Amino acid sequence: MTQDKDAPLREDIRLLGRLLGDTVRDQQGDASFELVERIRQNSVRFRRDDDHAARKELEGTLDALSREQTIQVVRAFSYFSHLANIAEDQHHIRRSRAHLIAGSAPREGSLAHALALAFADGKTTPATLAGFLGEALISPVLTAHPTEVQRKSILNCQTVIARLLDERDRKQLTPEESEANDEALRRAVLTLWQTRMLRPAKLSVVDEVNNGLSYFETTFLHELPRLYANLEDRLAAADPALGKQELPAFLQVGNWIGGDRDGNPFVTADILEQALAMQASVALRHYLDELHTLGSQLSLALGLVSASDALLTLAQGSPDSSPHRSDEPYRLALAGIHARVAATHRALIGTEPIGHAADHAQPYDSAQALLDDLDVIHRSLVANGSAALARGRLRHLRCAVRVFGFHLAPIDLRQNSDVHERTVAELLEVARPGSAYLNLDETARCALLLEELATPRPLASPHVHYSEEAESELEIFRAAREAHRRYGRNAIRNCIISKTDDVSDVLELALLLKEAGLLRPHESALDVNLVPLFETIGDLENAAGVMERLFSLPLYRKLLEAAGNTQEVMLGYSDSNKDGGFLTSGWALYKAEGELVDVFARHGVRMRLFHGRGGSVGRGGGPSYQAILAQPDGAVQGQIRLTEQGEVIAAKYGNPEVGHRNLEVLVAATLEASRRPESAAPTPPEFLDAMQALSDSAFAAYRGLVYETEGFEQYFWESTVIAEIAGLNIGSRPASRKKGTSIEDLRAIPWVFSWSQCRLMLPGWFGFGTAVKQYLAGHPKDGLARLQAMHKDWSFFTTLLSNMDMVLSKTDLAIASRYAELVKDAELREAIFNRIRGEWQDTVDALLAITGQQELLADNPLLKRSIRNRFPYLDPLNHVQVELLRRHREHGDDERLRVGIHISINGIAAGLRNSG
Template sequence: MTTQDKDAPLRDDIRMLGRLLGDTIREQQGEATFDLIERIRQTSVRFRRDEDHSAKRELEGLLDALSREQTIQVVRGFSYFSHLANIAEDQHHIRRSRYHLRMRSAPRQGSLARAMDDALERGLAPSDLAGFFDTAMISPVLTAHPTEVQRRSILNAQMRIARQLDDRDRIELTPEEMSLSEEEIRRAVLTLWQTRMLRPVRPSVVDEVSMGLSYFDITFLRQLPKLYATIEEQLSERDPSLANVELPAFMKIGSWIGGDRDGNPFVTADVLRQTLELQAGVVLDYYLDEVLTLSTRLSLADGLVSVSDAVRELAERSSDASRQRVDEPYRRAMTGIYERLAATYHALLGVPPQRTVRLDAEPYPGPAALLEDLDIIHRSLVANGSATLARGKLRLLRRAVKIFGFHLAPVDLRQNSDVHERVVAELLAVAGREADYLALDEDARVALLLDEIATPRPLVSPHVKYAEQTESELAIFRAARESHLRFGPEAIANFIISKTDSVSDLLELALLMKEAGILRPHENALDGNIIPLFETIEDLANAPRIMDALFSLPQYMQLLDGARGRTQEVMLGYSDSNKDGGFMTSGWSLYKAEIGLVELFARHDVRLRLFHGRGGSVGRGGGPSYQAITAQPGGAVQGQIRLTEQGEVIAAKYDNPEVGFRNLEVIVAATMEATLLSGNAPAPREEFLDTMQTLSDDAFAAYRGLVYETEGFEKYFWESTVISEISELNIGSRPASRKKGQRIEDLRAIPWVFSWAQCRLMLPGWYGFGTAARKFVEAHPEDGLERLRQMNREWSFFAALLSNMDMVLAKTDLAIASRYAGLVKDAALREQIFGRIQAEWHETVNMLLAIMEQEELLDGNPLLKRSIRNRFPYLDPLNHVQVELLRRHREKPEDERLRLGIHISINGTAAGLRNSG
């Protein structure tokens, strides 16, 4: 089948969706508006595909002449087309995956089947594969960030469209059914057009929590148990003796939403409690629905099937006394389980569930007790010839209880080390223990903190009124302890310290945990992981040294041994290291830090679990998850990994259940490969490591020279991008900057990257590489280029860096970026800085193509190349309109309609780029 044939259904879907959108615009806004949008579309396609410069001038003339109201309708039209194109592409991925499965094609890279087969081919036994899961711990962690520009209402309408496209693929519809399907899509498109694209006010943290929880309803609660079942089936196929293996709960979904306090003053103890209650409500509602369904399905009659005594006992506990069901013990047992669950819901949340039989049943003390009752049903079915029934919905529910418990997802708590430091300093001073903690050197701090952690005596007095920040932090830790008692220790299992640069940063957190009863020295108990986050280039370099000093403290190692299974988690920050040192140096610093940590942890006999703080975009450490995990240094994964899923990437990965399943599968497959097969991969050659250091040094100098050392760069950035407008946009509860002002150092990494993506420069994802590569080749005229090509062919880390850069550069557009540069009022500054950026872009593209041995960008990724070719003619007009809107808005900042148009254009551009922040 040719590529053309493969893509025909995708083109058909895009044409159909575009036609329905056009019809909607014509009906709702009139023929003139439709004709205007269509003319802009055709002119943009001509310019993009044929490089017709007269079309470029015509396009700019059309857009510049738009009235304010016309502009908003044009922006809305092209924004919604981007969203519809995304739906069609997702469906095409599902379509192609199903085709390969039907054709029994060889397993694809990133699939579990491929990972298992590769392991077996390299000499591992099926038991080794099963053994991997015994100690594995894999956790994607959802975070709320201001690049998540979607509203739930918009996503709901998009899901209706996606379901219709999926049905049309799976079912051969009659002409009448096809017509009805198109009518349903038309209704959903009309709903989109008539739904406000943006929020009228900035969302609260609880709003963000609710948004995050929707992905559990859509994907995680159902697809994650299915993934476990799939793995078990695949193990059984490779070794029948593994047929009855049930995997431990090795993969769980985590969350920062409602617990990440770093720079977000709106995350309070009350918000944390609300978050945990909302999560518990979602998972308990799910269990209640599933148990109710099972009670209708398990209508097996006594006398027709054998029943265990334990099931009979469960049935007798039920209040179901109906004579019609007296001989249906399984159904009555499930009713009893439902009643206990309803009582549990009431006990934990203080309100009854919507459907309540009775609330006087005994609540479950914890998820293990619920699981035991479900296991009783399972064992009886299996023992009495009904194993097929046990392997259906009951199997998935039992698995869900193991994964999600009564808390749904562990909420990580994160705070900046500076805040912990100030809080501890006040506690010590008020208690009369140390008047000026902040003046102590590091050794004195460590000694003092160890003394305080070792004693059960509290520092905090209930009779003292502390500073507002101290009171807030203490309240958070108390709420965490309450959650452990209410929902179990897994509800809040991880405590993260941003900007960790010393051992005392970790001990300060330990002391605050002790004050709340989370660390109990007399029991040698620590009910949570103390996790340093190393973010800047300097912090990453110091990470091994700091952890070595920490592991040299017997008191800390005693806690790690007794309470945490001698496993230590370390978080690595991709976003801030990139903003600090640029793409190349960030990637290299992360890699070196991992190597140093692997060696250090092995020396101390501590198991390392890395938490990768990746973003959605390449400029924040994003890119394909499979390549990112398999490109880790040997020994860095060890079967355990956590990684953040941030911003709009959450919707892109998990808003469609099948796409979500595939993304979860990829993470597991990559972790398996990186763990089981990394020992077979040769270490990078010494000359590769030396070359990478040279490249990093030169790229760092180029990046820092532009961003931090060029006079006027901050002014250029704020005037040539949408950063000011993003700061105003109601798309996240967290401020864009840590402090007031325009310093790059204080700006959060997310809006930094997001702004460069909007103006189609993507600077954080490539700047500096061209200069570094050219210098290396010039310094090694005989073999420099060939050395870089060898590194690309033989070293997965370097290949992944180049592949990500290839993707980013393909999404850039200097012609469009030059229009944004035109917003800078100082002509000399504009020409100086944009000229440097333009020269570095050409240098980077030329060097990248030479090293990757490609004629054009994305030659090695035809799927993405096709996607960009399809969607960018519809994305370009949004950028052109956005520039004009910015120009007008900055002249008339009081015009709310202009502000609205800018914000809609930001939404549409983010949708078109997909991984922009």
Template sequence: MSLHAPAPSADLSAAADKDQPLREDIRLLGRLLGDTVREQEGGEAFTAVETIRQIAVRFARDQEPAARDELAAILNGLPRDTMLSVVRAFTYFLHFANIAEDQHHIRRRRTHEIAGSEAREGSLAYALERLAEAGVGGEALAEALGHALVSPVLTAHPTEVSRKSILHCQREVARLLDTRDRVAMTPEEAADNDAALRAAVLTLWRTRMLRPNRLAVVDEVKNGISYYDDTFFAELPRLYCQFEDQLKSRFPEQSWDLPNFFRIGSWIGGDRDGNPFVTADILKEALRLQSSAALDFYLDEIHALGADLPLSQMLLPVSAELAALADRSPDRSPHRADEAYRRALTGIYARLAATSESLDRHPPLRHAVAESAPYDSSAALVADLQVLAASLAAHGAGLLARGRLRRLIRAVQVFGFHLAPIDLRQNSDVHERSVAELLALAGRLPSVAAYSALDEAARIALLAEEIASPRPLYSPYLAYSEETAGELAIFFAARELKARYGDAALPNCIISKTDGASDLLEVALLAKEAGLLIPGAQPKLAVNIIPLFETIDDLRRSAPVMASLFALPAYRALVAARGEEQEVMLGYSDSNKDGGFLTSGWELYKAEIDLTRVFAAAGVRLRLFHGRGGSVGRGGGPSYQAILAQPAGAVSGQIRITEQGEVIASKYANPEVGRRNLEILAAATLEATLTDHENRVEPARPYHAVLDRLSQLAFSAYRGLVYETPGFTTYFRESTPVSEIANLNIGSRPASRKKSEAIEDLRAIPWVFSWAQCRLMLPGWYGFGSAVEAWLGEHPEGREAGLATLRKMYRNWPFFRTLLSNMDMVLAKSDIAIASRYAELVTDAELRAAIFGRIKAEWERTRELLLAIEEQAELLADNPLLKRSIRNRFPYMDPLNHLQVELLHRHRAGETDERIRRGIHLTINGVAAGLRNSG
């Protein structure tokens, strides 16, 4: 007996051949896990795991009521130590299923590339073909790339429940599977691989899954940096080189040296919104750690280049520039007298080692041959490396510059000495209080309260006057509140760090909960006080001031707010100082929590249209920053389709997108998977910029009125449940593990913005994460069924005519199709039967029956009408890969959900056994692994 994947059903048999390696990998890992459980925990624990697995497969596959009762009886009667073994076994199986699926995606992609198959959707090659079909030539493409920016931004939002130690072991399992797939092994090599896999599984089994303490911000910074070591350092330069080669092949008459349009951003260490642990000192340490990581990588690569380029001047001439660079090197070894490239690299290494010491107080592991002067900028390092590349090319050895050296030059251009630009983010309320205190203590206003009493017009006038004044408000001799002192310290630190690491290190200030023009002017004033804004006829501004519009009302106000700012001479001058570009961030998570899935999606879409119009009229280039989470309820879903579903003109070559929580590991822990995800972002951005994908089939504008009405109806249904139903907050808190999630050590940020039980004050992350754990996924669909049902009832030509309109919209409008496809995915991952067990946790039987009854009815209505619009008999009919994935993993999630409910019952009944609390947190880990995009 062993853990293994369920047998394929008849409807999946067509894919049997290509999926056979996946099933073999899952069976292999399941067998090794089963062996490990039996060896480490004993036969009783193994038997329990295997029995539960078999019943769970019956329950998931056949929905046998008897299987559910049988499963519940076994799970509820487990001894506590056995229960923990069962939870860990099923959790690890889900992690192994993820690994096997990722490896299968890599395997299938390589198979297609080896076979010379047509370019696949989401690849740069596919994007170039689509652009060619649309008549986009090389010059137009070069122009678009000249001002392009594609930037996934890593955030520390706490939905990543796996420790780095666990992720490291999982990467070893993936590496060993990959070796089995690519290498024809001898029997001895195969045995070694088996033994290594067994050792990796055993290591995982004996490694603690849960953190004993909450992560500190510095821990989050280090976790973020680890993805550079694993993926970004190698794969982002490789992606640039790949794209340049494709462009040269397609447009050989043009010279292609791509600008650094693709960069990885970060919020980790700069995001203060609701996180009191992010301080000026933390910001400084975050940049120091980032810089040290970048310089360590460069030093290692330069050391390796020394081995790659043992070229003798007696056999290969060198340029005068390279000879001079070599002569300036402190390397005086007679053994390298004729090896100019090596001596030049030794000198570069010495200067870079000195840079590491000077910038970061971080000595390299390998000492330089002698002391040297540090580089004053990363551009100076690039210039030295380009001397090597030019010399090689000039003397017939250009091929030697196309590998490691080419990639290193690109890496330094992209990552600089700062690694990743860190965004500063804070809530507008904090800025308001800080500015009020500055004005009051400087005698500009009679009291702190006086600023809050001003209306918006008066605030704007006052702030505009102060921004233009060279006189500072701040004085080091005045005593400020802790909050204001902390905010000022951040801005002063930003000025210091920009001088140290370059302007690119801290380019952005983001304002959460923006609802008016004064919110941006307040940040401009704080920037002025720190020397980041120099007033004058042509002011100099060192940071981008970025509003974040989050709630439904804020999204609706976004275009009027920006129009009022552009009409204000004081702010328009600041935009000119930033190159006539302005970024606007749109919040998917809070708008969803505020207004529901359909209304959030539609208001975001309309805001983009309105902003595009306002910016075009003002002559300002718009860059949108999409604050998406991993789950559909927080704006998640496939990135390629999401970008192409943007309204025409909204992408315009520039896009930033947050990458959050467990999605970061899912996308970027594996280097090949990471490069594929990076490529998808770049390809989709180019397609969306240079083709009118939205109106490709027919104009979308006539459908807007339909969505307006559907959104109104969905908003009413969602708000009616979540904010207007008495007792709903109690129902939510008792029927989901939201309180237990808040106690997980998965991030530095508190779960709520303030000490309150209100849903308004709860962060969007635990809101969505909790609904995912109980398998309802309510934020990703609630209100759609009621809206469609009501709209069909209102349709003047009758229900069937209305349904025909919605079907046409689904077929022809990318936005609507993407919206519904994401909802299809969410509904497929939900399970109303398991959700009913969580509802039993609600102590008030009447409240439980009333609210769960409404949720269940809406779930069934939404599912029925979604399938009717899609003209499908079942969910995921057009997504066989996800359908297969769900079939593989859900039998192993169901027992975890059943156990989680039982443990929550015991915990809330007052049982204090530490194993119960640990079991709850382990089940949360397992369910999150099974869903993959849960937070």
């Protein structure tokens, strides 16, 4: 009899659903429970059995709900989405452990699989791989965005529930233990129900910083050292000569929260300084906790174990004068280190570390100094027969200090090039009246900027009052210089220029950095990386030309060489998609990467790509493993950064074990993509020509709908939750760059998020159906065969279609049609929705014809299972959200309606998991 591997998942979902139902009955009464249960049953019947009578009954029930009933229903189904996510994550952990226990072959995306592939070529050795990692940089970068919907309190409740489910899996519980676990789960679900899902006030940047830090406390500080140790041990097993070699900090978590000013007026120098201090406090408190525990564990006594002279010297400086520990040098040394870390917290943060009061001691002046002391303990243990003790908690702590330092995570600074331009123009006009910088052409601008960059003389004067915007920009860079002094250079490593159009955009930032002393011309010193961000379709097409001209400047090359001759370039998935649609965006990014590879190779510069991927496919999302492997040859040179955004951060890193797996995937994919054989065949020209033709047609179809159809803007604002997103307490950043309803000014994140909420997912597929129809019409004999070959043999196209398959499976035209009914103009509603419906059908037909699938997700059983389990509980949220939107727009001052809409947004985002 075949084992049903998904049975435990269904059992967990039933268990959590039953506990939630019991909670609703206990807290809200039998009537509320019966209402929720009736809605659930009808939704399941409609979704799984295509029972249209059930749908009619469901819609009738939902439309007749009172305001209070509506809130209860929305809360119940929203919390179920969160609980289903926990059960799914636990099932992924369960299945991964089952594979490992059974000794199954390594799975794609695992370190074991990546290392096996690397060693299979006969040329790669563990030593060469260790050398490769010594020059690598892999960095997921956490970002906040205006549709972030999770509260830290909710995440904490979910963590408790996940831990209790995990306990049931891993242990054989006695009846008493099982009963205690059931009771604890019941309490946890009740706590979740009674925890406010919404924030009472608009989210601040500091709130976002706090939210981001929770993932370091839960996952990164613990799991990154584990991953390093795992990789080091695997390399040592393959080559015993590497047994003592420790890898440098090639895998690091970056952060935008607190440094991303593009369109966010609330990120100031003060906020940056606060974010840096909060991060440092988390890192130092972690070290203090680990040192305290180590002190209780390393109770080694002289006479039973030896100690090095260096270790004894450390012990002599300990503030611990207890006679009971006088012969325990390791404990004494750790007490001294603990005291110095506590003093470092006081010196850097200005407060006592909670729970770690210590005697007076000298603070560390750098993280390296702390690491040096920990290395003394490590070497003494190894030299004196206690190497096993050095491989436990001490090993992980030393790794954490190497990776996280005193700064925890590098914060990137980002600003729009227009702001830099205005600031530089103002500084120049004061220092050189009549320069009229804004009126100069590109050539004249570059000449003037290069002239200023060649001299150490500053432009800004402390005796001049500049505009608020210019002062704010200068203060940010001064704060960055101070951060380097306090926390080390790794605290802020990158400055990103949004909307980079040309070379002058990069030189303007360089000039502002010179004002703060972060660029010093006479030393050819550049303390941070200048990172151009190419976002729109036009920007992507021009990217290689901009970098070509930049590398041709002797002054810039001198700065680059002093910084290690590596240049980072960021590519924006979100705005390119909003600008040109899914297919054209993906193709423009792919071409830009290939062109950049050529330019960098020609100039002898190492390229590091920073991928601005969002959670949804419409913003570059999709599985990270396939996305990295689908990059053009040469685009991943052991160096890659990519953004992690919104609810995707919670999905990937909220659970430590799931987080570990996702970090491992990034390392494995980067290894595989970087070490692709040079003999790999180039992409056939006919594939490239076909892709260009598809892109041209898709671009015309997308632009024709979004930017050229009269009334489309009205349709979008009335048929989605965009107006409510803009008005609710979701994220610190405004939804639009300017006031008004223009789609051009709308941020890409709420654009995509709004389409996800109404279950159309339009940015993730629109235009593909038209493109394929037109291509096949022009190539009736061999067109389909060519597209099928592209899907089979070209990883870029395979990944593109796989992601679109996922998005199409999450669309629901029946639900979307209810949102369309919110559009007041019936003629406009019918014209646009029918157009979208037709394109959806053409896109599905084209996808199935190319892939050979009989239905969507035929090759993705895991996602298919997930949708089958969760969508019957998601559908009611959409139906209720439509009704809430209708009532809210008629009675806009009703706070309870606003609350209901916000909760529904939260629940739908949780159910979709990658909507923002």
